Amino acid sequence: MNYMSEAGSHHGYDNSNNQDAVIFKKNKEYCVMVLADGVSACNKSAEGARIVCNAVSEYLLAHGKRLIQMNRKYVAEYLLTYVMFKLNEIASETQIDVNEYSSTLAFVFADRRNGKMLYFSIGDSLIIAVRNSGCSIVAMPCDSRNGCCVTTTYNASVMAEVGVVDTDNINSVFICSDGAWHLMYKRNRMYESFKSLLINQEYVKLKDVLSSAERYDDCSFISADISDLRRGRRK
Amino acid sequence: MITGTITRRLETFKNDYFKELLTKNDFVNKIKKLKSVNSSQRPTICAELCEMFKKCGIECEAGETDNYYENLYLNNKKEIKSFADVEKKILKLMFSKFEGYPTPEEYMLRMVNRLCNPEDKWQSDTLHLRILKQFIKYGNCLQYELEIKDENGKKKKKVSVYGGKNYIKSYVKEKIKKAPKDTEEIIDNVDDDIFRILETANKDQKKQEGKYGIIKLADDLATGKFKASGATKRDLYMFAIVYDMTYYYKSEKEPEMIIDYDSDIEKNLFEDYYANNLMRFITDTYSGNQGSFELDPSGQGINYKNFAEVVYLYFISKDYDPREKIRLSNEMIERLKTTGSENNNSELKNAVTGYYVSIFNQKLLEMSETEFEKYVAENYDCNTECEITDKNTIIKKGVMQINTSQRTAYKAYCELIESLEIMDKSVENCNYGLWFTDVSAIKKYGNEKIKKILEKEKTEEEQQKIEKFIKLLFGINMFLGCDFEEEKSEMNTNQEHNDPSKRLIRAMSVKKAEDVTRTSMIVAYYYYYNTINEKRESRKSFMEVYNDYTNPITGINALLEEARFQKISERNIFDIAVMFSSYAYLK
Incomplete structure (x- = not known):
């Protein structure tokens, strides 16, 4: 597993102001990695992103086995209901409007026994599956020109990208925030240098490159290789 | 994550309209309807009623009894508006919001801000000047060199897709009192006054191939002037090329390709900008001068039946330099006007757009240029000559006017x-x-x-x-x-x-x-x-x-x-x- 989460220039590169959050959890049966990107305009979005990462990872380790078999629509509804429950809890505790805790949410949950992987995304994060043959898109960033769907959006479950894929032929899975993919892409095409880092799974180098890049937005990614996603497989 | 403003503003407007135009009568009628519907329709009416309460900021539970909703209404009656004169209310509401709707200029400015190279540092220039500078720097003033072979060997001929390069050069020459040495010098010295010539220029000079074609192009795009007979369509494709806009398709060769919503041609140019946006009627451009513009753009966006549009899209989807895209696309269109027009298959004229949308896919976009050109010549109507049978005369259509039926x-x-x-x-x-x-x-x-x-x-x-x-x-x-x-x-x-x-x-x-x-x-x-x-x-x-x-x-x-x-x-x-x-x- 590799990750980075660093503040951008609009937060003065000060990580205490970073509004992104990532989490990775793994046990014998399951592996889960979550990325949440707090909405800049919201006062408590960094906290919201952390709460969402924790809540979703806990929920998935407890119920992911069932979710992976469910209709996609229900996966989104159940998950987001739980997320909203957690956010409402903190909002009522702090007496702060729940919308102030808004963030995007993207995760993958792998059943390490059979190689099935549930993916989910609301917002403008990107999920990529890295294979020997190249990188393919698992979940595309949504249209964020006019603000995108986030955890607190009314009827957000309808907008979620949800699905199950097999991890056969996948070498690693990579989730990143818009701050990261904006650096990795020129318009709609990924720069060859970044593509090569992903295909060769050079995530430490990728972290160095992104870390040293001039960036406005907070920048985060998390990746897991096949040994994390599937039991008995080696990197 | 940063969020935008135009749609957020308009989304708020919609919610305001819903809220402002909900009256006591609407609630009374809905509750009456709830009482009279059968059990299968009840959940729908219930949900609608709940939505109405929520729009007024009143918390409401679905699936409750008639009494619950009736009491909820009676207890919150004061919160709900009442007005006798609907017309007056609508006028006032519309008046309070209309200036918040974006004009074509606003959409264009948003696009240019998103697509420009910040290192050019043209942000403080006027919009039409920024667009003109982009055409000069990234599109070589929409001019390219064509190689011609004859008995004396190879020759290079300058082809201007739009006229105006010579005028821009002479304008700068006059300003700095010497011939500009390179493009950079032209860009550094071109200014807003160059557009003044449009006030006195005649119609021919302002045409695409005219003396001031490219200056008019930049001005039209900046002010959202839509010209008739498909002329605006070509302007838009030129704009898309010099601003390196993108066209998304599910690529087998590049499966990591994403939709870049900031640069996607379909979303930005054809959905937001080139639409029947009535806000243009309150801009200075259209004021008292409506006759010379296309008043009702079809609204269909990309016309996948039109061979020239397909050729432009093919090259827009490639990772080439904008100058190459301009040269290659225009050369191919010129060749197809000859080779493609030999194909007189009348079925091509009658095919529905859906068919052409379905064939314009990854297979076509990942063909080599030779294969693609051959395919277009065989499967698209490229005939710019249209025969009028009753008068027995032949009229010529512009390439963007072919196959525009819907x-x-x-x-x-x-x-x-x-x-x-x-x-x-x-x-x-x-x-x-x-x-x-x-x-x-x-x-x-x-x-x-x-x-x-x-x-x-x-x-x-x-x-x-x-x-x-x-x-x-x-x-x-x-x-x-x-x-x-x-x-x-x-x-x-x-x-x-x-x-x-x-x-x-x-x-x-x-x-x-x-x-x-x-x-x-x-x-x-x-x-x-x-x-x-x-x-x-x-x-x-x-x-x-x-x-x-x-x-x-x-x-x-x-x-x-x-x-x-x-x-x-x-x-x-x-x-x-x-x-x-x-x-x-x-x-």
Whole structure:
């Protein structure tokens, strides 16, 4: 597993102001990695992103086995209901409007026994599956020109990208925030240098490159290789 | 994560409209309906009622008893508005919001800001100058060199897709008193005054190939001037190329490709910018000068049946330098005009757009240039010569004018007109236009009445805003209905009202698949919707009218989507005004 989460220039590169959050959890049966990107305009979005990462990872380790078999629509509804429950809890505790805790949410949950992987995304994060043959898109960033769907959006479950894929032929899975993919892409095409880092799974180098890049937005990614996603497989 | 402003602003407007136009009567009617419906319809009505309460900021649970909703209404009655004069309310509401709708210029500025290279540091320049500089720097003033072989060997000939490069050079030369040494020097010295020449230039000089073609192009794009006969389409493709806009397809060769919503040509140019945006009527560009512009862009965006558009898209999707894209696309179009026109398959002219959308896929876009050109020549209508049989003369069409018919849209449009006739509503009577205000009366009797309704201070600023608002109402009504003559007539008011009632308006008299537009479909649906609900004696809240129009199965959205037009959108002030008008009509 590799990750980075660093503040951008609009937060003065000060990580205490970073509004992104990532989490990775793994046990014998399951592996889960979550990325949440707090909405800049919201006062408590960094906290919201952390709460969402924790809540979703806990929920998935407890119920992911069932979710992976469910209709996609229900996966989104159940998950987001739980997320909203957690956010409402903190909002009522702090007496702060729940919308102030808004963030995007993207995760993958792998059943390490059979190689099935549930993916989910609301917002403008990107999920990529890295294979020997190249990188393919698992979940595309949504249209964020006019603000995108986030955890607190009314009827957000309808907008979620949800699905199950097999991890056969996948070498690693990579989730990143818009701050990261904006650096990795020129318009709609990924720069060859970044593509090569992903295909060769050079995530430490990728972290160095992104870390040293001039960036406005907070920048985060998390990746897991096949040994994390599937039991008995080696990197 | 950063969020945008235009749509957020408009989304708030929609919620405000719903809230502001919900009345006590709407609640009373809905609760009455809830009591009378059968059990299968109850959850739908219940959900609608809950949505109404929520719009007014009142917490509401679904699936409760009739008493629960009745008490909820009675306990919160004070929070719910009541107004007797619907027309007045709509006018005031629209007046308070209309300036928040983006003009084509605003959309263009947003695009240019997103797509520009910040290192160029042109942000403080005016919009038309920024666009012109982009054409100069990244598109070589839309000029390329063509290699010609003859008996004396190879020669290079300069081809100008748009004229104007020489004028730009001479303008700079005169300004700096020496010939500019390179493009950088031209860009550093070109300024806003270069556009002054357009004020005195004649029509030919302002044409695409004319002396000031590229200057006019930059100015038109910046001000959202849409030219007739497909000319704007080519302008847009040139803009897309120099700003390195993208076209997304599911690529096998590059599976990591994403939709870049900031640069996607379809989303930005054809959905936001090149639409029948009525806000342009209040801009200085259109003021008093409507005749020279394309008043009703079809609204279909990319025409996948047109071979030139397909060629432009093919090259836009490639990762080439913009100059190469300009050269390669224009060369291919020129060749296809000859080779492709030899293919006289009449089926090509009659194929529906859906077929061409389906074939314009990854397989086609990942073909080599030679394969692609051969495919287009064999499968697209590339014939720019159109024979007129009755006069036996041949006229030439521009490449962007080929295959512009919209059969699916026309079929849906004709069905709406037929439905009106079945209901005994003659299309000649479908001309009353906006129902919440009498535009004809404003024209005839002046603005005083509307000023009184709007209850505004008589400051100069307010007066100007009212003038703009009236221009907008005229613009909307121009598509939706017809009005009295400007001069006072001998007829009394009743006679006058009967006079225009027999006039056929343009949007209700489309006779060819080439002429149907998104606007004409919405207008036809407007009269159909008003007629059918009038016959049913339906009384609807604005939210219900909005939901009816946007219903994906029974609403106009179903027809618009099938015809590949944009669906009803809260971003479009014409769409909102039409729904306001239906609401007023049914009240």
